[in-house]
Amino acid sequence: MAVQSQRLAQLLVNNEETLYEPEKFERLISGALSGLPQVREVDLIDPRGKVYRLNQNSERVKVSNWSDVPAVQQLLSRAKKRLDNNWGNFFFAESTNRTLLNYYQPLAIRGRFAGLLVSVVSYQSLSDAIIEPNNARLRNAYILHDQRYVLAHRNFSSINVTLSDSQPLPTIGQIKDPVLNDYFGKDQPIPKSIGDSLYNIVDVSGVQYFVVYKNISGYDKKPWLVGTYFPLSVVDAELDQIHQFRILSLTILFLGLAAAYFIGRRVTKPIRDIASAARASLQQGFSLEDGKNIGGSVFRELDDAAHAFNTMRSGLGHLSTYVPEGVTEQVLEKDGQSLVAEQHDVTVMFTDIVGFSTISAKLPAAEVAELLNIHFSLLADCVRAEGGTIDKYIGDSMMAFWLAREDRCDHAEKAFSAALAMASRLRMFNKERREKGLEPIRLRIGLHTGPVIVGNIGAPGRYNYTLIGDTVNVAERVEKLSKEHIREDQDAIVFVTKETLQCIGQETKEFSIGSHLLRGRGEPIEIFCFT
Secondary structure (H helix, E strand, O other): OHHHHHHHHHHHHHOHHHOOOHHHHHHHHHHHHHOOOOEEEEEEEOOOOEEEEEEOOOOOOEEEEOOOOHHHHHHHHHHHHOOOOEEEEEEEEOOOOEEEEEEEEEEEEOOEEEEEEEEEEEHHHHHHHHOOOOOOOOOOOEEEEOOOEEEEOHHHHOOOOOOOOOOOOOEOOOOOOHHHHHHHOOOOOOOEEEOOEEEEEEEEOOEEEEEEEEEEOOOOOOOEEEEEEEEHHHHHHHHHHHHHHHHHHHHHHOOOHHHHHHHHHHHHHHHHHHHHHHHHHHHHOOOOOOOOOOOOOOOHHHHHHHHHHHHHHHHHHHHHOOOOOOHHHHHHHHOOHHHOOEEEEEEEEEEEEOOHHHHHHOOOHHHHHHHHHHHHHHHHHHHHHOOOEEEEEEOOEEEEEEEOOOOOOHHHHHHHHHHHHHHHHHHHHHHHHHHOOOOOOOEEEEEEEEEEEEEEEEEOOEEEEEEEOHHHHHHHHHHHHHHHOOOOOOOEEEEEEHHHHHHHOOOOHHHEEEEEOOOOOOOOEEEEEEO
């Protein structure tokens, strides 16, 4: 949350003209909110107390004057004295029936206090961010406040607790977790330490649990307590395996030289195979192509390791098909640092099938899915051929983008070439469908070029590599505008903005259809039509 708020504040500071201009602020923040589901609202308070508010459920910025509110003036006064970020106190919002927490980020332009950015987060989002019911290690994770109140827990969805201003968070007793209630709800035994973490063993109904936690300061006047617990039998089983392995190692040590040589050969070969396959997978970005499975071994442990590696590589290979192309390689090369959200010039493409609702209503679900897979394969081939990245599929629509490299404008040219190739491929595809007596697939394509924020957007543990910004909105609305111009005899239509053609250097007035005022834009934009 802190990192995301700082980046958003820096983005506002870098776009100084956006501050306190409702329409510009709305375009910038609405794009950022779409990638931050845990943030319910973003408020910008100017130095005099005027507030600009935008939440997840509204499309417009609300402007209020809180200059006469003492609490707001006190907040601004503290922010002017300390230009650093901090968390506020928990409070209960009756309008949403949720407990919320504010994160304050002062804005400074050239050393001068320029306002206060407030990100509003619900305490339920903290739980959603760390609890993974299907993960044995994170299923019992928890966050406590003052060792009495619960910030994150798996039981949030099943409890029925009435919260209020006097009690904005549920207590340990109300969360109905016998382990936490038995350990933290009573007088605690003196905990033992592992590094900077604490642990102890608690007996609940005859079952012993290993409870481990750590105090985290800096979020409130009182530290947060983050931890997890699991049955002690899990720890005992791990220790037994280590003990058994030591006995096995001692037994092998006393074998003869001939047996040692024979076993050494049998042991090292699978390990070398796994190491070699691991390096190959890293170089190929976990691609499923040309991936050979590791052979088995007469040793159970190595055979299990080979099977586990084969399963892991297959899973990562399938998982990589859900990630935009090139992202896996960037993560492996720079440990994810290259995915930090930054501003870049890009060309964004949106596509949409004309009348797909009518087409899909006539077909069984399986045939609809097959038709979409064939259609998207055709489009994806054209995107890959021009070095583009497919961001996402949205129903029968596709979003793709081309990133500027080394201040060159070839991204616009490549995107335009890909769009024309799609139109050409679709005409050949429809010719075959008409010969078979099938209804043709008609396509609308929109292109726009401009600056965006590209990179990791989301919460720790669940990021989305995507684009946000006005350029994305314009590209989508350009594609929607083409709906009014495509004719029945056209298989495809490509709408391109003036900015894209200027980047290519091929602005051709004969293809212009004039300037149009798109939703959310203050000035009209010239559109060019290609078929």
